[in-house]
Amino acid sequence: MKSFLQNALLVLLAAVFIAGSGRVQQGLLLQRTELTQGNIAPVENMPPWVAFVTVALGGFRGLIVDALWLRATRMQEEGRYFELVQLSDWMTKLEPRFPQIWEFHSWNLAWNVSVLFNEHEDRWRWVQHGMRMLRDEGLVYNPGAPQLYWALGWIFQFKMGANLDDAHYFYKESWAREMGALFDGMAPDYEQYLEAPDTMDGLREDPAAQPLIKRLAETGITILELDAITSSNATDQVRELMSDDPAAPLLRISLKRQRLKEVYKLDVEKMKDVDDAYGPLDWRMADAHALYWAEQGKQHAEGFTALSLDRMTSQCLASAFRVGSAFFDIDGQLIPSPNLAIYQHVRKAYLEALEKHDNESFHTAYENFLNLAFNYHIGFNRTEVAHEIFKEIKERYPSDRTDSGFNHFVATSFGEAQRELNGQEVRAVAEGFIIQGFTWYARGDEDRYRGAVAQATAFYRDHRKEFNSQSHWERVGLPEFNRLVFKAFHELLDRVEHPVARQRLEQLQIDEGIPDKAPVPESLLEEI
Amino acid sequence: MNKILAIASISLRTTVRSKIVLSLIVILMMVIIGLPLSIKSDATISGEVQILVIYTLGIVIAILSIATLWAGCAAISGEIAERQIHMVVSKPVTRFQILLGKWVSLVALNAALLCVSGLAVYGLLRWNTRPSQLNSEEIQQLDEEILVARRQIRPQIPDVDLEAGKTADEWMKAPDFPREISRADAVEEARKTILRSAFSVPPGTTITWKFDLPSGVRKDQPFHIRYKFASGRMEITTIRGTWTIGGPDVPGRATIEGNDTAEGFHTMRVQDDVFSADGTLEVSYKNTNDQRPVTIFFPPQDGISVFVYSGGFEINLVRTLLILLLHLSFLSAIGVVAGSLFSLPTAAFTALYLVVLLKFIPYIEIMAARKSFVSGPGQQGSAFLDIFLILFYRGMQFLVSPLKSPNPLDSLGIGELVPWSWVASVFVVKVVVYGGAIALIGRLLFYRRELGLPS
Numbered sequence: 001m002k003s004f005l006q007n008a009l010l011v012l013l014a015a016v017f018i019a020g021s022g023r024v025q026q027g028l029l030l031q032r033t034e035l036t037q038g039n040i041a042p043v044e045n046m047p048p049w050v051a052f053v054t055v056a057l058g059g060f061r062g063l064i065v066d067a068l069w070l071r072a073t074r075m076q077e078e079g080r081y082f083e084l085v086q087l088s089d090w091m092t093k094l095e096p097r098f099p100q101i102w103e104f105h106s107w108n109l110a111w112n113v114s115v116l117f118n119e120h121e122d123r124w125r126w127v128q129h130g131m132r133m134l135r136d137e138g139l140v141y142n143p144g145a146p147q148l149y150w151a152l153g154w155i156f157q158f159k160m161g162a163n164l165d166d167a168h169y170f171y172k173e174s175w176a177r178e179m180g181a182l183f184d185g186m187a188p189d190y191e192q193y194l195e196a197p198d199t200m201d202g203l204r205e206d207p208a209a210q211p212l213i214k215r216l217a218e219t220g221i222t223i224l225e226l227d228a229i230t231s232s233n234a235t236d237q238v239r240e241l242m243s244d245d246p247a248a249p250l251l252r253i254s255l256k257r258q259r260l261k262e263v264y265k266l267d268v269e270k271m272k273d274v275d276d277a278y279g280p281l282d283w284r285m286a287d288a289h290a291l292y293w294a295e296q297g298k299q300h301a302e303g304f305t306a307l308s309l310d311r312m313t314s315q316c317l318a319s320a321f322r323v324g325s326a327f328f329d330i331d332g333q334l335i336p337s338p339n340l341a342i343y344q345h346v347r348k349a350y351l352e353a354l355e356k357h358d359n360e361s362f363h364t365a366y367e368n369f370l371n372l373a374f375n376y377h378i379g380f381n382r383t384e385v386a387h388e389i390f391k392e393i394k395e396r397y398p399s400d401r402t403d404s405g406f407n408h409f410v411a412t413s414f415g416e417a418q419r420e421l422n423g424q425e426v427r428a429v430a431e432g433f434i435i436q437g438f439t440w441y442a443r444g445d446e447d448r449y450r451g452a453v454a455q456a457t458a459f460y461r462d463h464r465k466e467f468n469s470q471s472h473w474e475r476v477g478l479p480e481f482n483r484l485v486f487k488a489f490h491e492l493l494d495r496v497e498h499p500v501a502r503q504r505l506e507q508l509q510i511d512e513g514i515p516d517k518a519p520v521p522e523s524l525l526e527e528i
Numbered sequence: 529m530n531k532i533l534a535i536a537s538i539s540l541r542t543t544v545r546s547k548i549v550l551s552l553i554v555i556l557m558m559v560i561i562g563l564p565l566s567i568k569s570d571a572t573i574s575g576e577v578q579i580l581v582i583y584t585l586g587i588v589i590a591i592l593s594i595a596t597l598w599a600g601c602a603a604i605s606g607e608i609a610e611r612q613i614h615m616v617v618s619k620p621v622t623r624f625q626i627l628l629g630k631w632v633s634l635v636a637l638n639a640a641l642l643c644v645s646g647l648a649v650y651g652l653l654r655w656n657t658r659p660s661q662l663n664s665e666e667i668q669q670l671d672e673e674i675l676v677a678r679r680q681i682r683p684q685i686p687d688v689d690l691e692a693g694k695t696a697d698e699w700m701k702a703p704d705f706p707r708e709i710s711r712a713d714a715v716e717e718a719r720k721t722i723l724r725s726a727f728s729v730p731p732g733t734t735i736t737w738k739f740d741l742p743s744g745v746r747k748d749q750p751f752h753i754r755y756k757f758a759s760g761r762m763e764i765t766t767i768r769g770t771w772t773i774g775g776p777d778v779p780g781r782a783t784i785e786g787n788d789t790a791e792g793f794h795t796m797r798v799q800d801d802v803f804s805a806d807g808t809l810e811v812s813y814k815n816t817n818d819q820r821p822v823t824i825f826f827p828p829q830d831g832i833s834v835f836v837y838s839g840g841f842e843i844n845l846v847r848t849l850l851i852l853l854l855h856l857s858f859l860s861a862i863g864v865v866a867g868s869l870f871s872l873p874t875a876a877f878t879a880l881y882l883v884v885l886l887k888f889i890p891y892i893e894i895m896a897a898r899k900s901f902v903s904g905p906g907q908q909g910s911a912f913l914d915i916f917l918i919l920f921y922r923g924m925q926f927l928v929s930p931l932k933s934p935n936p937l938d939s940l941g942i943g944e945l946v947p948w949s950w951v952a953s954v955f956v957v958k959v960v961v962y963g964g965a966i967a968l969i970g971r972l973l974f975y976r977r978e979l980g981l982p983s
Contacts, residue, residue, distance in 0.1 A: 078830070079756065079792070079793030080578075081570055082570045082574070082575030082578050082579060083578075083579065083582070084570070085569060085570050085571075085575075086567050086569065086579060086583070089568050115765060115789060116791055117792055118787070118794060125570065125571055129570070166765075166766055
């Protein structure tokens with residue numbers, strides 16, 4: 001009896017202690033969240049084996065990581081890359097709350113290993129390994145570690161967005177294709193996407209989607225997957241359902257939103273916030289994603305990391321202005337193009353920086369940006385904005401070029417050296433602009449066609465004005481402008497094989513009244 | 529012999545009855561089937577196969593090694609602790625026969641378990657690489673590069689010893705040459721410098737290597753050239769070059785244009801008959817990176833190798849398993865002898881210590897190569913301690929270095945030949961020499977051990 005009482009008392013005491021430690025634990029976790037650098041909150045969705053390993057191995061984890069690290073280094077030196085993903089995975093899982101390990105290994109895979117391969121597909125695979133390591137796992141275990149957001153943004157900004165890697169076009173195209181499958185145009189239609197359920201349970205419970213889900217189930221589609229209902233993979237019956245049913249857009253958008261969230265870890269609401277602040281961004285391009293991750297990291301950052309993330313934002317904005325819009329050629333090839341719509345955001349960022357740092361280097365940077373922005377707006381035939389930019393350049397940074405007026409500024413916009421060009425060179429440059437314009441037209445971008453032709457016209461006229469004598473024009477071989485147009489057009493038309501592009505050019509020929517090649521005497525062609 | 533086999537047979541039966549074998553088989557099967565589901569490869573089929581081979585068999589060996597050590601230690605110490613040994617030693621068997629009998633039983637058990645594991649891994653491998661799951665390119669890659677036994681042939685290295693000696697002597701004549709550097713070190717450095725120069729390819733120049741092919745190479749099989757180079761300028765990472773496979777006298781001489789990244793390993797497949805009549809292969813590389821001229825450098829040790837077909841994967845797997853079995857036999861010897869001398873916990877820790885020591889052989893070699901431990905340039909240290917440590921590490925190196933052996937799974941996984949000579953050398957070193965030495969030490973000490981002590 002005595003023994004029973006003793007045991008009962010011990011069990012009771014144990015229960016009291018366990019309950020007490022549970023209560024203390026809550027407070028400790030809160031303190032940990034507040035006091036730890038980077039607000040490292042406890043992870044709730046850690047897989048059981050990771051949680052077990054981190055607790056059970058204790059300090060020995062470090063030794064195991066060292067051994068794995070040595071092996072990984074040796075494997076990399078010997079060119080046996082196939083083990084690196086697994087070894088990196090183990091190392092990071094053994095120290096899941098150590099952001100530097102995630103940062104190092106994702107960097108190693110995305111930057112160091114990728115460039116050891118010749119084939120662009122192989123490189124892209126390794127860039128993705130590095131990206132996924134951070135995005136899918138590192139940030140899950142360390143949601144408050146700003147350097148991981150920065151490292152992820154860095155992959156988007158420089159590995160994919162810049163041209164440091166020979167395969168950067170492949171990365172850009174691959175990414176644009178992946179994103180392009182999840183929304184139409186530059187960005188998701190936020191209104192529609194935010195209304196659509198972002199979980200499978202939510203979708204199944206949505207009364208508007210239920211009848212269609214039921215009908216799809218009758219065709220054999222019980223597991224709703226985007227690929228199963230998209231046109232290329234779907235059966236005729238499914239395709240018919242998805243084209244006729246009024247709930248089909250909701251279903252499609254919900255599945256796309258879910259993929260954005262689950263695979264790419266992109267929250268449409270947060271995307272909208274970033275777009276509201278800096279957009280309209282083209283989310284098929286890498287710069288927009290670098291901006292997104294930089295913005296997410298800023299919420300946890302302070303000190304130098306906060307400064308780095310600020311820099312990432314401004315650099316990405318400038319880059320997105322230059323090449324942040326995806327233009328797809330008629331054969332589907334991606335042509336990164338300027339995103340003029342974010343001009344005011346970039347300008348605002350520069351002006352804020354100027355307010356903070358009113359020194360010469362910032363002014364030089366801003367003047368260069370304004371000149372670039374002017375050229376781009378002229379190139380895209382956005383003369384209204386170009387006039388505004390010209391006005392600002394004239395006020396802030398007056399020069400002989402600005403004093404000579406808008407037209408002269410346009411004509412000399414690509415460089416002061418044009419004054420030293422001879423007639424042959426002027427002809428070549430003007431012709432180049434015209435061919436460029438027709439090429440853009442053939443690709444379906446009328447704005448850029450008009451812009452390029454306007455640039456050619458301004459350039460040509462400026463030179464004619466500068467050297468205003470018929471004898472000079474004849475001596476240097478500078479023909480009439482319409483002859484340049486004629487020659488450039490037919491030179492391009494002869495080269496273009498794509499039926500859509502040819503059709504567009506032939507229509508343009510009719511609209512602009514460019515004569516056919518045949519009636520022009522060969523002697524005239526030779527002459528020009 | 530019969531007595532040894534009788535003891536081995538009794539031990540085996542006891543082990544089987546204790547369900548240890550069954551448990552081990554279940555654990556091994558769980559690992560073999562479960563591990564591939566949880567590991568990540570580089571998302572290529574070749575990577576998956578390599579990971580499957582190396583990791584599953586690696587974990588199998590790790591489990592068997594631990595089990596072997598434990599079972600070896602427990603084999604005799606357990607019988608001593610439970611007094612069963614009294615029954616055995618009272619029979620007409622020597623103590624050495626008891627030791628050998630226990631060892632044979634462990635080897636037989638390991639052989640059976642390895643056989644089952646090897647078959648399971650092979651079956652899983654064939655199931656995962658069944659033709660319906662792969663495209664033709666993947667099938668070809670697996671057949672020619674991974675699920676095969678290829679011999680790696682390195683190029684002939686020019687004999688530069690004489691030149692290195694002369695260069696070192698020239699260096700040593702210079703007034704500013706550091707006096708503390710010995711001639712041997714200077715010659716070695718000169719050798720490396722000359723080799724580096726010999727393996728460098730300045731812009732527009734050509735380098736030629738010659739490979740001695742072993743007899744019996746099947747010329748109807750495609751072979752692969754694996755190469756790696758470094759760029760003289762960090763900013764130039766992609767280099768154009770022209771490969772010429774085969775000497776000028778070879779009718780099937782092939783020319784291949786390359787555009788490769790520096791620092792990465794690249795593989796070139798060659799199908800043509802490009803071997804010379806004397807059984808050699810000549811390979812040339814011309815640096816044609818004209819637009820951005822840069823010197824490139826092929827590391828002499830692993831800059832270029834030729835891989836030729838030498839046999840099928842299955843026999844390579846068998847040889848690998850044999851080497852692993854020999855390694856387990858060596859561990860069994862350590863375990864059994866340790867168990868015959870100490871109680872189970874002490875024996876287990878002693879055996880574990882020895883196994884860990886084997887893992888540190890590379891570091892022991894590094895330490896043994898040091899010329900001083902306590903004094904450096906401009907520092908005074910204890911000469912006695914220095915001599916003691918140098919002798920200690922060199923002694924350790926002498927004792928354990930022969931046991932250093934690469935992991936055959938690393939070769940098997942990348943389709944490299946595991947030759948019979950490797951199996952033989954492991955047998956001689958680990959079983960005959962070291963296993964024999966351990967057995968003799970065990971015999972000597974076990975005979976002196978008093979087994980009838982009251983507890």
